[in-house]
Amino acid sequence: MKTLVVGANGQIGKHLVTFIQDNDQLEAKAMIRKKEQATYFVERNAETAIVDLEEDIDSIAKAAEDVDAVVFTAGSGPKTGKDKTIMVDLDGAVKTIEAAKKAGVKRFIMISSFDTRREAIQEAPSSFAPYVAAKHYADEWLRATDLDYTIIHPGGLTNEEGTGKIDAGVDVARGQISREDVAKVIEACLEDKNTIGKEFQIVNGSQPIKEAIQEL
Amino acid sequence: MKTLVVGANGQIGKHLVTFIQDNDQLEAKAMIRKKEQATYFVERNAETAIVDLEEDIDSIAKAAEDVDAVVFTAGSGPKTGKDKTIMVDLDGAVKTIEAAKKAGVKRFIMISSFDTRREAIQEAPSSFAPYVAAKHYADEWLRATDLDYTIIHPGGLTNEEGTGKIDAGVDVARGQISREDVAKVIEACLEDKNTIGKEFQIVNGSQPIKEAIQEL
Numbered sequence: 001m002k003t004l005v006v007g008a009n010g011q012i013g014k015h016l017v018t019f020i021q022d023n024d025q026l027e028a029k030a031m032i033r034k035k036e037q038a039t040y041f042v043e044r045n046a047e048t049a050i051v052d053l054e055e056d057i058d059s060i061a062k063a064a065e066d067v068d069a070v071v072f073t074a075g076s077g078p079k080t081g082k083d084k085t086i087m088v089d090l091d092g093a094v095k096t097i098e099a100a101k102k103a104g105v106k107r108f109i110m111i112s113s114f115d116t117r118r119e120a121i122q123e124a125p126s127s128f129a130p131y132v133a134a135k136h137y138a139d140e141w142l143r144a145t146d147l148d149y150t151i152i153h154p155g156g157l158t159n160e161e162g163t164g165k166i167d168a169g170v171d172v173a174r175g176q177i178s179r180e181d182v183a184k185v186i187e188a189c190l191e192d193k194n195t196i197g198k199e200f201q202i203v204n205g206s207q208p209i210k211e212a213i214q215e216l
Numbered sequence: 217m218k219t220l221v222v223g224a225n226g227q228i229g230k231h232l233v234t235f236i237q238d239n240d241q242l243e244a245k246a247m248i249r250k251k252e253q254a255t256y257f258v259e260r261n262a263e264t265a266i267v268d269l270e271e272d273i274d275s276i277a278k279a280a281e282d283v284d285a286v287v288f289t290a291g292s293g294p295k296t297g298k299d300k301t302i303m304v305d306l307d308g309a310v311k312t313i314e315a316a317k318k319a320g321v322k323r324f325i326m327i328s329s330f331d332t333r334r335e336a337i338q339e340a341p342s343s344f345a346p347y348v349a350a351k352h353y354a355d356e357w358l359r360a361t362d363l364d365y366t367i368i369h370p371g372g373l374t375n376e377e378g379t380g381k382i383d384a385g386v387d388v389a390r391g392q393i394s395r396e397d398v399a400k401v402i403e404a405c406l407e408d409k410n411t412i413g414k415e416f417q418i419v420n421g422s423q424p425i426k427e428a429i430q431e432l
Contacts, residue, residue: 083342
């Protein structure tokens with residue numbers, strides 16, 4: 001199964017491409033913004049597609065033409081300019097969803113934020129609220145499609161080494177999770193059709209990742 | 217017919233409340249952010265409701281409880297911080313739409329931007345694109361409801377005196393329109409059920425406003 005990783009050059013994206021390329025059942029196509037970012041992926045024998053998320057739907061759809069799944073793990077992050085929040089976290093995500101539809105790719109995995117419900121927008125500190133709002137509307141857009149989607153809501157992201165263990169569920173206690181483990185969860189979702197139509201929160205915890213995903 | 221004007225203290229909003237209060241068939245309830253903004257509306261015998269658009273849906277719904285129509289003419293404008301763009305132009309609009317549904321108010325008039333299609337986001341200068349994107353998603357949200365909506369897409373806004381004459385249509389040549397005339401168009405829409413379910417662009421032009429609206 002070939003997967004277009006949108007946001008491949010991000011930290012989660014890089015881990016994910018490595019895991020996918022090490023998995024005999026999977027194959028990655030890394031969507032990156034600039035040619036100069038290709039080295040990491042070429043070294044892992046991964047195909048690349050050079051598309052800026054601010055380009056139009058057709059450009060993204062072209063990159064998705066020959067894949068079986070799309071993972072959206074791009075993110076401006078909560079600390080970039082707020083103009084990027086709406087253009088990348090919301091509009092970039094929606095364009096990627098529409099591109100998947102256009103390219104006929106049914107499987108779509110969205111890396112969201114821990115809590116993107118309406119209440120979470122209201123409760124967020126004002127500096128973080130625009131990011132939560134952007135993720136809220138992107139998730140809503142995806143839910144309204146008939147794509148085979150999975151929405152992953154990770155806790156606070158860290159650069160710690162992966163532990164391979166998580167707590168996963170519709171409503172888990174707020175906590176942290178390493179980016180490496182998030183990438184492992186995405187890999188597990190790509191391999192487990194049981195996750196289609198589901199969305200869940202993840203934090204580092206006590207259950208092996210594959211097992212936690214299977215039991216969702 | 218009583219209308220909640222959301223964004224009443226803006227320039228279009230102030231004109232609109234004045235026109236409504238001068239119209240025997242209509243009555244305005246001005247939604248404003250601060251008590252200090254009430255004077256203008258009290259002088260025109262208009263009721264006020266003090267609600268910040270960053271509050272939750274329930275607060276807005278409460279203001280909408282006793283009205284027959286809601287007009288959304290609030291706007292951060294293209295020049296405010298981009299965090300306000302997503303929080304006011306998108307999330308504030310969506311909360312107002314959800315509040316109207318919650319309060320059982322079917323009639324909803326949205327003041328959008330001249331062109332909020334997908335292509336317009338792509339073509340906009342990067343400083344303006346976040347605003348266009350916010351208005352795009354707000355309009356999309358409204359279209360997906362079963363409210364009796366009208367979406368008005370005004371050209372470049374000016375503070376010129378109203379001319380009373382416009383060109384209106386699904387696709388008119390880009391141009392300018394005075395805020396006073398936009399308010400007159402909103403008033404005409406409130407009086408004309410023919411505009412329910414329609415959306416159209418307006419610029420200053422050659423046809424009397426009521427006539428242009430009737431012929432849509």
